Structures are given as C-alpha cells and as structure tokens.
Amino acid sequence: MAFIDEIKAKAKADKKTIVLPESMDKRTFAAAEQILKEGIANLIIIGTKEEIEANSEGYDITGATIVDPFNDPNKQKYIDKFVELRAKKGVTPEQAKEMMEKDYMYYACLMCKCGDADGAVSGACHSTGNTIRPALQLLKTKPGISSVSGFFLMEVPNCELGENGLFVFADCAVNPDVDSEKLAEIAKLSAESFETFVGKEAKVAMLSFSTKGSAKHDNVDKVANAVAIAHEKYPELTLDGELQLDAALVPEVGELKAPGSKVAGHANTLVFPSLEAGNIGYKLVQRLAKAGAYGPILQGLSLPVNDLSRGCYAEDIVGTVALTAVQAQNAAN
Ligand SMILES: CC(C)(COP(=O)(O)OP(=O)(O)OC[C@H]1O[C@@H](n2cnc3c(N)ncnc32)[C@H](O)[C@@H]1OP(=O)(O)O)[C@@H](O)C(=O)NCCC(=O)NCCS
Numbered sequence: 001m002a003f004i005d006e007i008k009a010k011a012k013a014d015k016k017t018i019v020l021p022e023s024m025d026k027r028t029f030a031a032a033e034q035i036l037k038e039g040i041a042n043l044i045i046i047g048t049k050e051e052i053e054a055n056s057e058g059y060d061i062t063g064a065t066i067v068d069p070f071n072d073p074n075k076q077k078y079i080d081k082f083v084e085l086r087a088k089k090g091v092t093p094e095q096a097k098e099m100m101e102k103d104y105m106y107y108a109c110l111m112c113k114c115g116d117a118d119g120a121v122s123g124a125c126h127s128t129g130n131t132i133r134p135a136l137q138l139l140k141t142k143p144g145i146s147s148v149s150g151f152f153l154m155e156v157p158n159c160e161l162g163e164n165g166l167f168v169f170a171d172c173a174v175n176p177d178v179d180s181e182k183l184a185e186i187a188k189l190s191a192e193s194f195e196t197f198v199g200k201e202a203k204v205a206m207l208s209f210s211t212k213g214s215a216k217h218d219n220v221d222k223v224a225n226a227v228a229i230a231h232e233k234y235p236e237l238t239l240d241g242e243l244q245l246d247a248a249l250v251p252e253v254g255e256l257k258a259p260g261s262k263v264a265g266h267a268n269t270l271v272f273p274s275l276e277a278g279n280i281g282y283k284l285v286q287r288l289a290k291a292g293a294y295g296p297i298l299q300g301l302s303l304p305v306n307d308l309s310r311g312c313y314a315e316d317i318v319g320t321v322a323l324t325a326v327q328a329q330n331a332a333n
Pocket residue numbers: 128129130132133136137141146147148149172173174175176279296
C-alpha cells in the first residue's frame with residue numbers, strides 16, 4: 001500500500017475533526033469532497049455564504065460543517081480566548097474580532113485551542129509566514145521545545161534510497177536563522193516525526209557541503225557543532241554529520257566519504273543546514289523526481305496545525321489533512 005494510503009487508513013480508523021479556513025480557494029472544496037467521500041476526517045470549513053457559494057460549485061461537500069465567521073454563536077468564546085492568550089501583548093476584544101474576521105487562520109487556531117476542532121490545514125492561498133504566524137502566536141510550542149519547524153514527508157517513486165523512497169526533510173518552512181542549537185532540536189523533532197509517520201527507526205543525516213571535515217568554513221562548523229550538541233542531548237538518536245547529500249544517501253559514497261558511519265549511505269531523515277537549502281531541496285525532489293511532498297507539517301507546535309505550499313494540488317490537501325488527523329490521534333493518546 002502506498003504510504004499516503006496507509007496514513008489515510010489510520011485517519012479513517014479514528015476520525016478527527018479538521019478545520020479548513022481557505023473557503024476563498026476552490027482547491028479547498030475539491031479536497032473536501034474527496035476527504036468526505038473517503039471518510040478521512042470530519043470537516044469544518046470557515047467562510048461566508050458568498051465565499052462558499054462562489055468556490056464550492058460543482059463539489060459535493062454535504063457533511064461538512066460550515067462556520068460563518070460573521071455569524072457564529074461561538075464567536076464570543078473565541079474572542080475571549082484570543083484576548084486571554086494575547087493578554088501580555090495587550091490585544092483588545094475589538095482587535096481580536098477584527099483579526100479573526102480578516103484572517104480566518106486566527107479563527108481556525110482558536111477553534112483548535114477551544115477543543116472545537118482537532119487540527120487545521122491552510123496555506124493553499126496564503127504564504128507560509130501568514131499561515132503559521134497565528135499558530136505561533138496563539139498555540140505556542142510544546143513544553144520543552146524552543147522552536148517550531150516544518151518538515152515534508154517525501155515519497156519518491158521508484159527509489160530504493162531512504163526507507164524505500166520515504167524521507168523526512170526539515171526544516172523546509174519556518175526558521176530563516178538556524179544556529180547549532182536549533183539544528184540539533186530540529187534533528188530530534190524530525191527523528192520523532194519520521195518514526196511516528198513511517199514507523200521505522202530514523203537515521204538522521206545533518207547535511208552540509210562537507211563530509212567529516214572535507215571542507216573548512218563557518219557554515220560547516222555550524223553543522224558539526226549541531227552534531228556534537230545532538231549527540232550530547234539526544235544520545236538515543238541514530239544521527240551523524242556533517243554529511244554531504246550523496247554521502248548521506250548512497251551506500252558506496254557513504255562508505256567512501258564516512259567509513260564506519262551508521263547513517264552514511266542509509267539516511268532517511270535529512271536535516272538541512274539552512275531554510276534556503278531545505279525549501280529549495282524539497283521542491284527540487286518534488287518537481288524533478290515527481291515525488292509526493294506532504295506538508296510542511298509543523299513539529300514542536302502544541303496542536304496539529306499545518307501548512308501547504310501555494311503550488312499544491314487538491315490531492316496534496318487531502319494528504320496533509322490525513323497526516324494532520326493522525327497527528328491529532330497521537331496527541332490524544
Ligand atoms: C515564522 C515567521 C512567520 C515568524 O516571524 P514573524 O512573522 O516575523 O513574527 P515574529 O518574529 O514577531 O513572531 C511571532 C510570534 O511567533 C513566535 N515565533 C517565531 N518563530 C517561531 C518558531 N520557529 N517557533 C516558535 N515560535 C516562533 C515569536 O516568538 C512570536 O511570539 P509572540 O508574538 O508571542 O512574541 C517568520 O520567521 C517567517 O516568515 N519564516 C519563514 C517562512 C517562509 O517564508 N518559509 C518559506 C516557505 S515554506
């Protein structure tokens with residue numbers, strides 16, 4: 001069974017409620033029809049009557065709950081929660097109401113926070129910054145985690161590398177400035193994400209343009225320091241670096257450049273040294289190798305709220321909703 005079909009089967013076994021705030025985009029409704037038909041999740045779609053009518057034509061979304069953000073009996077509860085969560089920032093009820101009406105992602109996050117939804121997926125027509133800022137502000141990180149990061153579950157067709165073509169790539173979405181401490185934390189979270197979704201041991205490669213000191217530069221030191229921190233803080237991880245991509249993935253090259261490494265040649269979890277590398281890297285594999293790219297899934301956030309690429313297809317939204325539902329199942333257990 002294809003990886004994403006296994007995730008869908010898991011999601012169906014214990015159905016969660018996922019909120020989709022992008023009623024201004026037709027792909028939301030194409031995805032919603034498929035999610036409802038396959039029974040992957042219960043859905044809440046946020047939108048006015050006009051937005052729903054304009055964009056849902058031709059799609060059967062019977063069974064979805066529609067919440068009009070201008071006419072919702074629960075709205076005051078969400079405003080109160082917003083004000084409570086942002087008390088230190090001095091947000092007033094009027095400002096909270098305005099932000100929720102202008103940007104439905106705030107509404108979606110508050111539904112999750114108040115327990116009216118188990119997770120949210122957005123980002124088909126909003127940039128990543130605008131999609132995740134409400135989640136970072138209102139939901140915050142899990143206890144003990146300093147930074148949220150974003151990974152893609154990559155499913156590369158006809159590929160025997162990684163876990164038969166399955167990989168976690170991170171951080172591809174969130175942190176423009178990563179230091180060694182952050183990279184080490186991203187490695188830990190990415191290993192957990194791989195093991196949660198793929199069910200196999202994560203082998204984490206800390207990527208660079210150097211393998212084991214073959215190049216000298218501050219950027220190489222940043223990754224080598226991250227490896228040292230990760231070994232110290234998370235000794236249970238199977239992790240190595242710094243490694244070039246070929247040394248991480250290809251057994252013969254791994255043996256040549258990093259002999260004796262448990263990871264080199266067998267990596268399935270790739271931690272990129274910068275957001276540039278991660279974001280460009282996942283798009284290269286998605287577009288040139290025609291890989292499935294599900295995400296960015298946020299790791300380290302207190303509740304399952306996930307982003308999409310604006311270049312996504314309805315099918316990608318379906319996959320990301322299924323992954324979000326499985327995250328919600330894990331959070332509940
Ligand atoms: C994530 C991002 C939106 C946050 O930055 P910002 O909009 O400038 O906002 P701020 O830095 O003021 O942060 C807003 C809140 O989020 C928190 N935050 C920012 N980055 C965070 C992170 N990685 N983890 C957890 N919290 C974070 C801040 O502490 C702040 O909290 P506060 O309002 O309670 O004080 C920004 O770093 C960004 O745009 N990243 C790149 C996204 C992108 O374009 N990716 C490529 C395409 S996928």
